[in-house]
Amino acid sequence: MNDATQQLLQHKGVLILAWIALLFAAERWLPAAPRRGGWTRVIRNAVLWIMNSALSPLIVIPVSLWAANHALGWRPDWLGGGIGLIADILLLDMLIYWWHRLNHEIPFLWRFHEVHHLDEFLDVSSAVRFHFGEVLLSAGARAVIIILLGIPFTSVIVFETLVILSALFHHSNLRLGEKLEAALARVIVTPSIHWIHHHAIRADTDSNYATIFSWWDLVFRSRSATKRTLEMKIGVEGRHDEEVLPLIVLPFRNNR
Template structure:
C-alpha cells in the first residue's frame, strides 16, 4: 500500500509513471475536481512525504533481518526467477490479507481510516497513509519475509510495483469501459478500487486487492458493482479532516 523503490532507474521510472498518471487524469478526468482540491492534494502529499521517507527504510530493515535467518520455506530449488515470482505473489496475497485486517479489526481501522477519509480520489490518494499504518504494515511483512527469505531488494521491488498500481487504481482517469473491464480481470483498476472507497461501509468492506484482482474473487470479497460517476467517496458518517486531525485520528477518544 505505501513506499518507493530506492535506486536511480526504478525510481526514475516510477516518478515518470506518477507524472504521467497525474497528467492523464487532468486531460481525461472521470470526475470533476472538488473545491479546495489543491489543499486536499497538499494534505495527501504531506502524509505521503512521511510515508515515502519511512517505508523504504523499514523495508530495508525487514529484509536484512529476514536475510540473516534461514527461511522456513527455502526457494533455491526454483531458481532466481522462480523464487522471485513466488515471493512477489506471496507479498501480494499478504497485502490483501493485511488490508482486509485493517477493515475488520477496529484498532487497525483507526490507523487505516485516514486513508478512507479522503472525499475525492486521484493519484495523490495513493500516498495518503498514516505513519502508524506504515509501521504496522512494515512490521507485519516480517512474517512472509522470514518464511520465504525475502530480502531488501525484493521487498523494495514489490513496494515499487504496489505504489505504481496504487497510483493507477486511485486515479481519476476516464478509461474506455471495455478496456478497463478486460484489465480488471488481471489487476485492480479504478472501477474496482473507487467502489472500495464508496462512503457506504458495505462497499468499503470489499475489494481489498492491491495489485492482482484475483484474491478478492478467490476469497469472496469482490464487489460486483463498478464505480459510478458521482458516487460519494469517504467514510460513512464522517468527514475529512485537516493534516493535524488526520495524524491525531487513531488516538481520538470514541463516543
C-alpha cells in the same frame, strides 16, 4: 547495503516519481470524474506522503533488509531466479490482500487505515495518503513474512514497486475506455474496481481488497457487486475528511 541494492532502490524511486508525474498529468487531461476538493486536498495528501517518505530510508527499508538477512533458511535452490520472483510476487500479493482485509476487520488497525479512506475524492494523490502508524505496522508485518517465508530482499523491492505503481493507477481519476478497463480488470485492479472500495457505504468499503491482481477478491469472495458511478460519494460513511494535524492524532483519540 551493497551497491546493487542501492541501485535497485534508486531505480524504484525514479520509476515511481515518473509514474506519479505521468498519471498526475493524464488524469487532468482525461479525467473520469469532475475534480473535487481542489489543491487544498492534494496538498494535504502530499504532506502525509512526505512524512511517510521520510520513514522509508530511516525505518521501513532497514527493517525489511534486516528481515531478509535473518530469514529462515528453508527456501530451496530451485525457487530462485525468475521463477522464484514470480512466485514471490503472487504469494506476497495474496498476503497483502489479507493484510488489507485485516485493516478493515480489526478495529485497532482500522484506526490508522481510516486516514486513507477519509479522502473524499480519489486521484493519484490518494494512493500515497496514509497515516505513519499504518506504514510502521505494515513494515513490521512484512518483516515477519520475510523472515518466515525466506523472501529475498530483491523480491521485496520489486513487489513493493509493483504495489505502489498499481495503487497509483487504481486510485487515479483517469478515464479509460470501457472495453480497455474491462479487459484490464480481468487481471489487475483498475479504478472501476478500487473506487468501489472507497465508496462511502461501509458494505462497499469492506470489499474489493486486492492490490495488484484482481482475482483475489473473486477467490476469497469479497468482490462487491456495486458498479462505479462518477457521482458516487467517496470517503467513510458518516464521516468527513480533516486537516493534517487532526488526521495525525485521529487514531489516538480517546473517544474512538
